[in-house]
Amino acid sequence: MEIERKYLVRDLPDNLDSYPHVEIEQAYLCTSPTLRIRRMGDRYILTVKQNLRVPGTTAIHNREEEFPLAPESYARLRAKCDGMPVAKTRYRIPYNGLVIELDIFHGPHAPLILAEVEFPSTEAANAFLPPDWFGEDVSTDPHYRNSYLAQL
Amino acid sequence: MEIERKYLVRDLPDNLDSYPHVEIEQAYLCTSPTLRIRRMGDRYILTVKQNLRVPGTTAIHNREEEFPLAPESYARLRAKCDGMPVAKTRYRIPYNGLVIELDIFHGPHAPLILAEVEFPSTEAANAFLPPDWFGEDVSTDPHYRNSYLAQL
Numbered sequence: 160m161e162i163e164r165k166y167l168v169r170d171l172p173d174n175l176d177s178y179p180h181v182e183i184e185q186a187y188l189c190t191s192p193t194l195r196i197r198r199m200g201d202r203y204i205l206t207v208k209q210n211l212r213v214p215g216t217t218a219i220h221n222r223e224e225e226f227p228l229a230p231e232s233y234a235r236l237r238a239k240c241d242g243m244p245v246a247k248t249r250y251r252i253p254y255n256g257l258v259i260e261l262d263i264f265h266g267p268h269a270p271l272i273l274a275e276v277e278f279p280s281t282e283a284a285n286a287f288l289p290p291d292w293f294g295e296d297v298s299t300d301p302h303y304r305n306s307y308l309a310q311l
Numbered sequence: 312m313e314i315e316r317k318y319l320v321r322d323l324p325d326n327l328d329s330y331p332h333v334e335i336e337q338a339y340l341c342t343s344p345t346l347r348i349r350r351m352g353d354r355y356i357l358t359v360k361q362n363l364r365v366p367g368t369t370a371i372h373n374r375e376e377e378f379p380l381a382p383e384s385y386a387r388l389r390a391k392c393d394g395m396p397v398a399k400t401r402y403r404i405p406y407n408g409l410v411i412e413l414d415i416f417h418g419p420h421a422p423l424i425l426a427e428v429e430f431p432s433t434e435a436a437n438a439f440l441p442p443d444w445f446g447e448d449v450s451t452d453p454h455y456r457n458s459y460l461a462q463l
Contacts, residue, residue, distance in 0.1 A: 188340065189388055191381040192357065205344060207359060209378050224376045226361050229343040236341055239391040 161208070161223040161277060162284050165303060167294035168261065168272040172252060175261075180250040183262075186240035187306045193221075195306070196228060196236050199249075203228040205236075218284035219298050242309040243267065254290060268308055273297075313360070313375040313429060314436050317455060319446035320413065320424040324404060327413075332402040335414075338392035339458045345373075347458070348380060348388050351401075355380040357388075370436035371450050394461040395419065406442060420460055425449075 185197040193208040209222040228236075237244070246266050252259040257276055264271040274293055278284040289296075297303040337349040345360040361374040380388075389396070398418050404411040409428055416423040426445055430436040441448075449455040 188391065189357075189380075189384050191384045192378045194346075194357070194388075205341075205346070205359065207357065207376065207378055222378075224359065226344045226359055226374075228341075232341050232343045236346075239340065 160211070161219070161221040162279075162281060163219050163221075163275050163277045164217075164284055164287060164289075164296060164298045165219065166274045166276075166289060166296055166298075167303075168274050168292065169294040170292040171272070172261075172290075172292055175250055178250045178252050178261075180248055182246070183249050184244050184246050185305065185309075186237055186244040187242065187309050188236065188240055190306045193306055196233055196240065198233060203230055203233040205232075213281060216281050216285055217296070217299050218278065218281060220281070240309075242311070245305050245309050257287075259290075264308075267311065271308070273303060312363070313371070313373040314431075314433060315371050315373075315427050315429045316369075316436055316439060316441075316448060316450045317371065318426045318428075318441060318448055318450075319455075320426050320444065321446040322444040323424070324413075324444055327402060330402045330404050330413075332400055334398070335401050336396050336398050337457060337461075338389055338396040339394065339461050340388065340392055342458045345458055348385055348392065350385060355382055355385040357384075365433060368433050368437055369448070369451050370430065370433060372433070392461075394463070397457050397461050409439075411442075416460075419463065423460070425455060 181200045183199050185195055188194040195206045197204045205226040205228045207224050211220045211222055213220040245268060247262045247264045250261040252261055260275045262273045301307055333352045335351050337347055340346040347358045349356045357378040357380045359376050363372045363374060365372040397420060399414045399416045402413040404413055412427045414425045453459055
């Protein structure tokens with residue numbers, strides 16, 4: 160299970176390029192459930208996400224299953240995807256024993272910037288205190304789903 | 312993990328219609344990994360299968376993950392599938408504490424008939440003694456994969 164929160168970003172942290180980062184391209188075959196293909200550096204991944212409604216929290220809860228994808232399969236599936244691919248640079252920033260994934264979007268989705276944090280439990284997601292450079296919590300706003308952005 | 316063997320069928324068992332059966336239509340978006348959509352009666356299912364090579368057995372070993380699929384998603388994904396859908400009637404026949412899934416194919420794949428048996432362990436798959444109405448074990452023959460049949 161994937162448990163996460165998603166935030167707008169007010170200010171970028173200093174020395175961003177000192178953190179590990181990777182170029183991501185992803186596109187969607189389906190949104191119910193989410194069926195995503197992703198190229199992440201030289202890795203190709205098929206992901207299926209099934210949104211689970213968990214009472215008592217605004218954090219995102221997904222059953223998430225990942226499968227390695229052959230590069231030829233990626234190319235063939237990419238041609239079948241809806242909308243346009245989403246391209247972004249993802250930075251991984253350590254924060255209080257967690258990892259902030261900071262996504263800087265490119266192309267038609269620039270200058271959008273989103274930060275995601277994954278948690279080991281619903282309790283940890285509920286107790287999370289974001290750093291002061293985070294903006295609004297948009298976990299429950301469907302307009303910031305990458306699968307929605309791909310349809311714009 | 313799905314562990315199974317697949318057989319050709321020499322003779323159909325008696326009283327076939329006394330066993331539970333369902334109409335299945337399925338089609339494929341990808342074969343590496345296998346990305347299948349299936350309509351099974353009034354249920355719609357997305358399945359991803361990743362073939363695992365397990366030494367010391369000819370039984371099929373797959374990581375298999377299933378997700379419920381909205382009927383509208385089924386219709387949209389069906390239009391993106393490669394080849395043609397596979398249609399079959401599946402009978403579930405109890406056999407020595409296991410279940411034989413007997414698939415009678417329709418349309419362009421008739422008169423093909425295949426039997427599959429799923430096992431709780433590799434040892435059970437290796438020790439399996441098929442009933443005398445089964446024919447050749449085609450577990451390792453890619454020509455009898457449903458994803459291959461969909462490309463014919």
